[in-house]
Amino acid sequence: MTMKPFDLKVLASDHVFYDDQAVCLTVQTPNGSTQYLADHAAVISAVLPGELRIRKPDDSELEVVCGLGTVMFSENSAKVTVDTCETQEQLDRRRAREAYDRARERLRQKQSIEEYKLSQAAMARALARLQFKGKDIH
Numbered sequence: 001m002t003m004k005p006f007d008l009k010v011l012a013s014d015h016v017f018y019d020d021q022a023v024c025l026t027v028q029t030p031n032g033s034t035q036y037l038a039d040h041a042a043v044i045s046a047v048l049p050g051e052l053r054i055r056k057p058d059d060s061e062l063e064v065v066c067g068l069g070t071v072m073f074s075e076n077s078a079k080v081t082v083d084t085c086e087t088q089e090q091l092d093r094r095r096a097r098e099a100y101d102r103a104r105e106r107l108r109q110k111q112s113i114e115e116y117k118l119s120q121a122a123m124a125r126a127l128a129r130l131q132f133k134g135k136d137i138h
Contacts, residue, residue: 065132
């Protein structure tokens with residue numbers, strides 16, 4: 001069975017990552033892993049750091065890791081805006097591990113609430129990257 005396509009644009013802070021049709025979009029939201037198909041009800045939701053999957057009309061799949069952002073779905077069109085978006089090939093495991101270690105250390109230090117939230121976000125991004133690369137962080 002052929003699934004109906006919808007327009008999808010994925011924007012990272014520094015580039016357009018994807019701008020084409022898709023038949024399924026899967027992102028991490030505060031409610032868990034969420035899938036969007038054609039004719040989905042209009043929605044705006046937060047996107048959490050983690051895996052983002054795009055199934056294309058030819059049934060191929062694109063998997064990336066993304067950072068914080070939003071997803072908007074309306075009138076058979078989805079727009080995902082995230083701070084980072086990287087493929088397996090673009091991801092540097094060593095840098096992700098170093099970022100995770102730095103964020104973990106910052107969380108142990110006395111910080112303002114704003115600094116603490118920024119450290120939490122950095123740690124979540126680094127953890128998502130490490131999990132996407134399949135590396136055990138412990």
